[in-house]
Amino acid sequence: MGETKDKILNIKKDLEKLVSEPDSISDGAPELIQDLNSLEIDLDMLKKTKIGFSLDKVRKASSDDEIKKSAKTLLKKWAALEAKASKTSDDKKSKKKEEKHDLDFELTADPPTRNKKNQLVFEDSPDFKPNLSPKEVLQLGSFGGTYFRPIYSSVTKQKYGSEVWKELPSDWLEGLNVKTQVASSIYDDSKNKYKSKCGASLEEWESSGWMRAQDPYGWFQWYCRFYQGRRTDDDARQISRWSKCCGPKGRWKNNLISKIAKAGVAYDNFGISPVVRQTLQHWGYVLTKEDFEKEKKRFQK
Numbered sequence: 427m428g429e430t431k432d433k434i435l436n437i438k439k440d441l442e443k444l445v446s447e448p449d450s451i452s453d454g455a456p457e458l459i460q461d462l463n464s465l466e467i468d469l470d471m472l473k474k475t476k477i478g479f480s481l482d483k484v485r486k487a488s489s490d491d492e493i494k495k496s497a498k499t500l501l502k503k504w505a506a507l508e509a510k511a512s513k514t515s516d517d518k519k520s521k522k523k524e525e526k527h528d529l530d531f532e533l534t535a536d537p538p539t540r541n542k543k544n545q546l547v548f549e550d551s552p553d554f555k556p557n558l559s560p561k562e563v564l565q566l567g568s569f570g571g572t573y574f575r576p577i578y579s580s581v582t583k584q585k586y587g588s589e590v591w592k593e594l595p596s597d598w599l600e601g602l603n604v605k606t607q608v609a610s611s612i613y614d615d616s617k618n619k620y621k622s623k624c625g626a627s628l629e630e631w632e633s634s635g636w637m638r639a640q641d642p643y644g645w646f647q648w649y650c651r652f653y654q655g656r657r658t659d660d661d662a663r664q665i666s667r668w669s670k671c672c673g674p675k676g677r678w679k680n681n682l683i684s685k686i687a688k689a690g691v692a693y694d695n696f697g698i699s700p701v702v703r704q705t706l707q708h709w710g711y712v713l714t715k716e717d718f719e720k721e722k723k724r725f726q727k
Contacts, residue, residue, distance in 0.1 A: 430465055434475045437461055441480040444487075451488045458484075459496050469507045478504055529593055533655030543716065550657070553673070554665045556710030560650040561598040568708055569646070570613035570623060571606050579642035580632050586642060594650060619707060620700035636667075649710060672711035678702055679711065680725075683718055687725040693718035 437458050444451045444458075462481070472478055478501060485497035538546040538559075545555040558566070564573075574591035578584070591599070591609050602608055607617055615623045631637055631644055638660050641648040648664045672679040682702045689698055693715050696703065706712065 430467070431471060431475065433465060434462070434467065434471065434477050438475060438477050438480045441477075441484050445480075445483045448487050451484060451493065452490050455484055455488060455490075455493045456496070459493070459500060463496075463500055467504070469511050472504055472507065529654075531651060531656045534657050535655040537655065538653065543714070546653075546710075548652075551661065551665055554668060556649075556668065556672075557714065558707065558710045558712055560646070560653050560710070561595075563646070563707060563710060564598055564602065564608065566707060567607070567617050567619040568704070569618075569625070570615060571608060571610040571617035572613050573643065573646060574609045575611045576609070577628060577643065579637075579639075580629075581637045582639045582642050584642070590643065590647070595654070618704050620696060620704040622700040622704050624701045624705045625708060646708060668709055671709045672706050676711075678705050678709075679713065679717070680721065682706065682713055683721045684725040686713075686718065687722040 440454065440458055444454050459481070462477070467477070481497050482501060485494050485501070488494055488497070535548070535550060538548045541547050541555075543557070545557045546559065548554055576585065576587040579586065588609065591604065599608060606614070610617075613623065615621055626634075628644070637644060640658060640660060641651065645664060645667060648660065649668075652661060652664070669675075670677060682699050683693075685699050685702070686693055686695065689695075691698060693713055703713070
């Protein structure tokens with residue numbers, strides 16, 4: 427790549443020199459154009475070297491029809507690269523728009539990034555740092571395959587079905603059997619990563635007062651939408667719930683660390699508290715070695 431760039435820049439200097447000495451164009455341009463034609467030049471290289479501008483100057487300054495023709499042919503070839511890249515970009519934007527056209531809420535925030543600890547970083551919510559994305563939660567095996575099952579919400583007094591999971595980006599569900607791993611009406615422990623059942627029923631969550639009309643399925647539905655870029659007045663409450671579960675002082679996170687430390691085994695010994703591990707996964711968190719090493723001393727005798 428560096429060698430090609432150097433060659434292009436050297437040819438560019440020679441072309442610029444020809445422009446300043448028009449009488450030399452007929453003798454020098456054909457070979458330079460031929461050299462350019464033999465190089466594999468991509469769009470990024472064209473933009474960085476701006477060789478197209480120099481070649482076009484020579485084309486305009488030349489009185490030789492053959493030189494004009496060969497320069498024009500090469501410029502068209504390069505223009506096609508830009509057109510192709512533009513079309514690819516438009517196709518990606520179109521695809522992204524199509525994926526979101528069914529959403530009944532507005533996306534106003536940028537997607538999160540990852541820090542060095544592999545935590546997700548949301549610029550507008552710096553204290554919210556799950557380390558599993560919604561896609562990862564689903565792909566790992568969660569909720570016994572039932573999270574986006576058809577439900578009747580006593581909060582909204584409405585029924586919900588396939589339209590709920592269909593709002594998810596399609597790549598989140600790649601490789602999953604939606605009927606048995608995402609929207610099943612029958613809870614199956616074997617579908618979970620840790621092969622354990624955990625969590626309360628929808629009715630229990632509703633009766634406890636934790637549910638809100640905007641997200642009738644609960645916290646994970648909120649997380650899916652927040653991750654994509656929706657922002658609402660309920661965000662602070664939902665982030666607080668996450669923090670109490672698996673934040674720095676999170677109840678279930680520290681419960682797991684305590685059990686592992688007292689058992690004297692490795693942080694990733696899945697035989698220790700698979701139910702708690704599954705619970706944490708549903709809340710977008712998996713215990714890391716760094717988190718375990720940082721907190722284990724508090725629980726060791």
